[in-house]
Amino acid sequence: MSAGEPCRFGVLTASDRASAGEYEDRSGPAIEAFLDEALTSPWEISRRLVKDEQKSIEQALIELSDEGCSLIITTGGTGPAPRDVTPEATEAVCERMLPGFGEQMRAISLKHVPTAVLSRQTAGIRGSTLILNLPGSPRSIREILDEIFAAVPYCIDLIGGPYITTDPTVVDAFRPSHARR
Amino acid sequence: MSAGEPCRFGVLTASDRASAGEYEDRSGPAIEAFLDEALTSPWEISRRLVKDEQKSIEQALIELSDEGCSLIITTGGTGPAPRDVTPEATEAVCERMLPGFGEQMRAISLKHVPTAVLSRQTAGIRGSTLILNLPGSPRSIREILDEIFAAVPYCIDLIGGPYITTDPTVVDAFRPSHARR
């Protein structure tokens, strides 16, 4: 893709209570605030707010991928409780999984709270879309994105998306020298 | 469940030689000794000692789950040798896996011994039962439980078990503030 083309990001909140209007979604906006701080290349956003049902999450992920999102970040539904089904939905719509993200995200959160071991967060690729599961807590979202986003621009290159750039004071994105423009 | 109700724990030793009486099982008792030190709420225990056969391990896990165990801790059978089949049995009886436990347990043991990378320990949920695979060595069992048990009480809450409490000088269990009683 040509440089300068805007990159589309999807933000998907899975929450029974936020989708029913019982409380305000603060997790999706926390992800969007991070993107706003981190990105220096043009970008666009698509948002979804669905209940914790595997089919609803799968359908939203497929729609966001079909809309051309290079990255979809989900929030919520990654724990061990019966209603937590975001990882199952993610795996169902992806062609291949990237186990390193789940490992690193749990390792980051474990520095803050021992129950991070319970998270089933995963990541995978559907066509030209990277899908990343984040937990529901806005503070955890930020702790994780601050570290893992450094690998996202090169991953988007490798799956055929636009060349994105970041503010190095927020995210020091890495590409091998042959991939830099 | 009401506070004060005893929590049932299952301890399952998988070992050809201990189950044949060729030597004494020291791993199951090591787990039980840890529980005795760590728990301050009422608890009960169910024990099993089986050979390293996938079907025997599966059957014991199902029985312990049916008896109402909120947590089953297995010991033995997690290595790469052909007779090591505890992770296969665990995955076969669980509805969902919790990959963070395997990752963290290997990371803990890697601080002590490089061959910890060979362990295939896993964890998962069957109904209202959390199943955790530990290695066979009593010393490794203690190193792992000392760290990971901090996440167990909240996990048991999330899958519908009794509210358990621990001695903070042994295990500093963590629950998010909204889950504390």
Place this chain on the structure above:
Amino acid sequence: MSAGEPCRFGVLTASDRASAGEYEDRSGPAIEAFLDEALTSPWEISRRLVKDEQKSIEQALIELSDEGCSLIITTGGTGPAPRDVTPEATEAVCERMLPGFGEQMRAISLKHVPTAVLSRQTAGIRGSTLILNLPGSPRSIREILDEIFAAVPYCIDLIGGPYITTDPTVVDAFRPSHARR
């Protein structure tokens, strides 16, 4: 197996460009150079250079396993790009996976470069053969082998291969005391 019997190692480079002669394979030789430095017991080597096609990689892995390799180390094809299929080929030919290797190899590389999270490297066992996926970069290959090879001799014992020994100034291989000869 008797002590002193040579151990056979397989080195498999998966690379469209190196297999087409567009550039020289430097990754396979980097693995071989490491083995040459590390091993003090007798050994033999089998080499393969194939393109990034799942069927070609699977066939090479099966041949190397049938030739009696106790360890096959692959290089290349572990990233998220559509042509990267080495982990899929590895999983397809193995009877059981060893998730600890992927976790530890990514953790090692993450100390050097944040995009290590994108690697899908895995490891598994086919019969009496351990298969390990390494990345394509010679520098990363060395960083990883320097750490993880300490667990390889004992793993080869456990799956029925020859007793191998290493130079402790290069690799401080570990075996539990009952497994030492």
